[in-house]
Amino acid sequence: xxxxxxxxxxxxxxxxxxxKADAELLAYIAIVTRSQQFPxxxxxxxxxxxxxxxxxxxxxxxxxxxxxxxWVPRRSRSIYLLIPVKIAIGIPCEx
Numbered sequence: 001x002x003x004x005x006x007x008x009x010x011x012x013x014x015x016x017x018x019x020k021a022d023a024e025l026l027a028y029i030a031i032v033t034r035s036q037q038f039p040x041x042x043x044x045x046x047x048x049x050x051x052x053x054x055x056x057x058x059x060x061x062x063x064x065x066x067x068x069x070x071w072v073p074r075r076s077r078s079i080y081l082l083i084p085v086k087i088a089i090g091i092p093c094e095x
Contacts, residue, residue, distance in 0.1 A: 016066055016067070016068065016083070017066075018062075018063075018066065018068070019062075021059060022059050022062050022063055024049075025045065025049070025056070025059045025060070025063065026063055026068055026069070026085060027085065028040070028045065028048060028049075029045075029069065029079055029081065030081060030085040032044070033079075033081065038077050039077050039078075039079040039080070040077075040079070041076055041077055042056055042057065042060075057073070060079070067082055067083070068081070068082060068083055069081055069082055070082055
């Protein structure tokens with residue numbers, strides 16, 4: 001099983017290269033999914049990042065294109081992480 005590591009928001013291991021904004025959204029999805037036991041909605045992501053739907057949807061499409069997530073557009077809570085994500089904020093911890 002491969003593991004992605006977010007040492008800095010834009011640095012992902014295992015050959016996956018993401019823009020900083022995409023990596024931040026991936027980390028948010030991982031954290032929310034872990035804490036709530038289900039993924040966030042697009043509206044929740046809009047509120048968390050103070051963005052409209054279009055930028056969030058574009059980031060989700062990019063994450064899907066590189067194989068980080070699976071996502072069904074226009075379907076609530078349909079985001080699935082395809083790679084384990086480790087968030088490193090101070091002390092590394094698995095999410």
